Each structure stands twice: as C-alpha cells, then as structure tokens.
Amino acid sequence: MAVTIKDLSAYLGLSPSAVSKALNGYTDISQETRNRVFAAAVKLGYRPSAIARGLKTGRTFNIGIVYSENSGSGFTHSYFSPVLESLKAEAEIQGYDITFISSSMRASGQKAMTYLQHSQYRNVDGVCIVCCEFNDPQIIELVNSGIPVVTIDRPFEGKACVASENVQGMKALVNYIISMGHKKIAMIYGSPSNITTIRLNCFIETMKENGIPLLEGYLVESLYHNPGAVKEAVAKLLSLPYPPSCIVLPDDFASLGAIELIEERKLKIPEDISIAGFDGVPILQMLHPRITTVLQDTFTIGREAAKLLINQIEDSENFIPRTVEVATKLIKGETVANNRR
Template sequence: MVSLKDIAKACQVSVATVSKALNDHNDISAETKERIRQVAKDMGYFPNSAAKALKTNRTYNIGVLFVDEARSGLTHNYFSHVLDSFKQTAEQQGYDMTFINCCKTRPNRMTYLEHARYRGFDGVVIACIDFNDPEVIELVKSNIPVVTIDHLFHNRIAIMSDNAKGMEDLFSYVYERGHRKIAYIHGADSAVTQSRLSTFYRMAEQKGLSIPDAYIKEAAYRNADEAYERTRELLALEDRPTCILYQDDFASFGGIKAIRQAGLKIPQDISVAGYDGIRIAYQLEPQLTTLKQDTDSIGRLAAEQLISLIEEPKTTLIRPYIVEGYVEKGQSVRDINHT
C-alpha cells in the first residue's frame, strides 16, 4: 500500500507538504498540488477510509433500509427507480451506499440500529418497510440522521409522493370520461393505502357517486395473483363496474389477465387504470392509463435532504417534502360519454 511517505520521497518534498496538497490547503501552490496529486494517482494511492473517518468524523457511507412484503428486492419497479435516483445523487456528492441486513432469521443478528452504528453510517434512508416495526422506530428515534420515503414520522424529514392528489387526479380523469361505476382494488393497510382510499371515497362523494361495498377489494401491492382473483370477483357481479382502478401497475397485469380470460376487451368492454407509471406499463397494448409517480425527484430529494442533515444539521429544516405525479392517459380508459 502506497503511503504519504512514499509520495513525499518520489516528489522530493516533506510528508507535511504531501498531506497539505492532497487536502487542498491554501498554503501550497496550485502547481505543486497538481504535481503531487498526479504522482499520487500514478502510484495508486488512495486515502485510508478509516483514517479519513477519524479525521472528519464521517465515513461518507449511507445506510439503506429497504424491505418489501413481496420480497422483490431491487426488482421492485417503483422503489428500484427511487433508489437509483438516490444513489446517483449521493454518489455525486461523494457518498457510498450500503444496505442494512434485514434477515431476521439469521442467528445473532444485529438490530437495524446496531448494524447502522457498527457500520458507522453517516445517515440512513428508510423505504418500503413495516414502519411500525419496533426496530425501525428505534432507529428513527436514535441520533443517526434519518430520512424516510412515503412515511411520516414526527420530527423527521420525509419525502412523500402526493398520494391524495394522485388519486384525486386519476379519479377525476376516469369520471370525466363518463365512468360512474368505478371499482378500486387497493393495497394492504398502510399510510399510502389510507391516503389513496380515503381520497377515492371523498372524490366519489364530491361527484355524487354511491360506491357499492362490493366494488372495493383488497390485494397486496405488487401481487398480480391476488389482483387476478379480486378482478374475477368484480367481473362476476351482476352490476359490474365499467372501470377498475388497481393498487399499482404491476398488480394490474393480473387484473388484465382475468379480464381477457373472461373474453372481454380493454377498453371496449371494461376500462382499467394502474398507479406508479412503471416502464413496462408503457409497452402494454393498449397502453395502461396510470398515475405516474416522479421517482427521480423523490430519490434525488431524499439524498439531498439526508446529506444536508448530515453536513449541516443545525440549519437543515425538518419537514415533509411532497412530490406530485401526473396522469399518464394511455389508452386503457374508454370515453363512454357518447355511447
């Protein structure tokens, strides 16, 4: 391993001069800095991360706590794009990312907080997990800087997709196209689900619609099999809906399968709409109508605010940030106003 002493010898300067040059001190000329840095690079020198951490009290490493019910991991269509945006922004500011081990069946495992402290994370981003888990709450209440995605804790920064506005816009679009018999297959109970479902009912009330209990079904997020079964139940109703809203785009694929197996066409016989705006939804025929979430902004904001909290804790404002999406109209919701 190349040391500062080796570089000093090669450059015929003192170790102190090498250190000042590599740390961009003002009392070293730009020419000397450039020469020393080039020699260090040519010799394959990299600063010792442990020594750097002792000096700066930072590891430049951010922990990621991420688990979803479907165990889809980084194939999760929505959160994979959020985390990719987070990663790009964090790396541009010199930070690495490490996933916190979430395997609770492993013997002698550490809690989330213990793992975060063991790794010396400067901060942690938390996404897509059971936010009521005592270990999650313990981590959030610790002195480690934390930013959550799509969940709000008291006195913590949260980056939230505007689920109420998203459902409001999606419902309004379907209504404007003449649909009055609107069903909703929502996800499992969570803050996101509660926001969307309450908005669904509020919009129906504002439009003067009475939603039968049979029109409201539950299926886990990203579970196409459950969405398939719930769709079959809706299609079997004597007075079936003209449009079905799904909890997410991925789950809607199961519903679309059930509709086609029943010999029905989309949108001629029945309309469907998803939520998220994942890329594969754009490849469907007909293209899926959906609420496109701004995953780039969500990930970027989460990284920017967490790094601000790490580097400027006294001046960083602790508050939720709300990110709006928009309706991707697609072709899966028929206009039935003139039929």
C-alpha cells in the first residue's frame, strides 16, 4: 500500500500540513524539519501523487517528443538515439515523463490528429522536436501554438534550440584534410535541411579560404544514415576522369556504404582513397582503420534540450529563448592519408 502524507505525519509526529510544506520547500518550515521529513520519506518509500502534484502546480509533468526520421532506423539511429536517451534521462531526473507525439494518432475512429492536436490530447507541458521535416505545416503550427517548444538542430525565430557547432566541426575537418596534403576533395552531402546547408556552405567556404578549387562533379547529394545511397554516390565520384583523393561523407553510419564500395573496387583506405565522416559514432571507431570524423556530443545535446524545455515550462515569464550550440571535436582517426609529398 502506498505511503501517504498522513503516514509521514503520524511517523514524524507532525501535522499533515507541516509535512506537505516541508516536501514542497515552503520557507516557514525550518531546514532541520525539512531534513527530517525528507529522510522519513526516503525511509518509508513515500512517492508524491502525480495527480495531486498536477492539481497543485497546474502541470502534468509530461513532455512530448516529436521524432519522425525518414531513414528507417527508428530508435536505433546512431545520432538521434543517444540524443533521445540523454533527453529522457535528464527529464526523469527532474520528475518528468516522456510521451511520443505522432501525426497518425487516432481517437475513437476519428481522423488522424495533427502534432498539435496530439500534444493537446496528451496534455503535455511542452514539446521537444528532435527529428522531422521542419517545413511541414504541422510542425510550424506546433512551433507557433504557444506550447513551450525546444528544437534540435533547427532554430526558429523566438524559440529555444540546441544544435552542434556544425560550422566549427566541418571547418576543422576540412582544414585537417587539407593539412594532410589533399587538394582533390569531394563532398557527399545529405538530403536538404538546415544542417545540410550549414555544412555544405562551410565546406565550400573553407576550400575557398585555402585557395583550393572545387572541381566539377565533386559535390554529390545523397541521403543521411543510408549506406546504400552513399555507396552509389561514391561510385559516381570514383568514375570521374579525375577522381578525388578524399571524400567527405554525410555521416559515420553512411560511411559503411563507402567502405563496401571501395573494398569491392579492390582499393585500400587510406592508401588509395581517403574518407571522412561526421558524428563520431563510438562503435564505428572500432573499425580498422578508425574513421576520421567529427564527434557530436549527443549526451550534452539531449541534456541541454531537456533543461531548456523544463526551464521554459517552469519559469515561462522569465525564460529567454536562445540557441545553445554544443562544441564538436575532430577525431583524426586513420582514414585520411598523408599526401604531403
């Protein structure tokens, strides 16, 4: 049977109102009494009622998550999965549950709800938009609805956002490749998005800053997190009359397609062709040779997103929307050859 405030009251010899005030941090209760109450709560296994807490605060302590990635990886995605895990862990530390928000949810045989309608149906306190088509009218409706929102990787004016320092990361990667003596550098980039535009523009700009011409055919659009699509893109580059000496890939997971194609061509990495990825996926750092890449701090991204959203929920009057940029780190690895000769 669940322990109640009345049980704590009887155990401590205090009034129920004093116990309630101690648990909720009222200043007219001494620190000594608060310590006694909390110690007893832990000892007896007291857990506050979510319903009672909601009635008291006007909140449900439930955060919505919009996650709709199109690579088919779902919750095994090498970048978004650890972001979600970190976000969930931080939310739980602060006493919030997680509900996934869908645009295909139906109630009582009605037509599918929009993201906003599902958020309202679940009565969430706020929503974190982790991965989706950000230009979707339903997403724009949700962002502009007045529900507290934080996005990951895609800023909206007047809204909170968490993103990697993609410019810092791509610039460091390209400068490193150039420092290793490469001049024929190609880039395979992911499907159109805010992040794609940032990385692609940074790649082009960094090449210009170093006085290195971008050869025709060296920019190829492909897909994120899709080894098959990237394999085809690498084949296209290697079929050019002047193939690149190094290829920058959309992400580490997609590099598996590049590795497979290069091995099928009886070529060696990095002796015959160099490659570099993005994300810093830990398990792929176990491959030999270790992939040269840019580490994205997924733990910090998820944690900061949860903190921003909960801060916005709990102190909306003083909350100032901002974009938090999380530092990236170059991993030099072993897949970029030394061409300085």
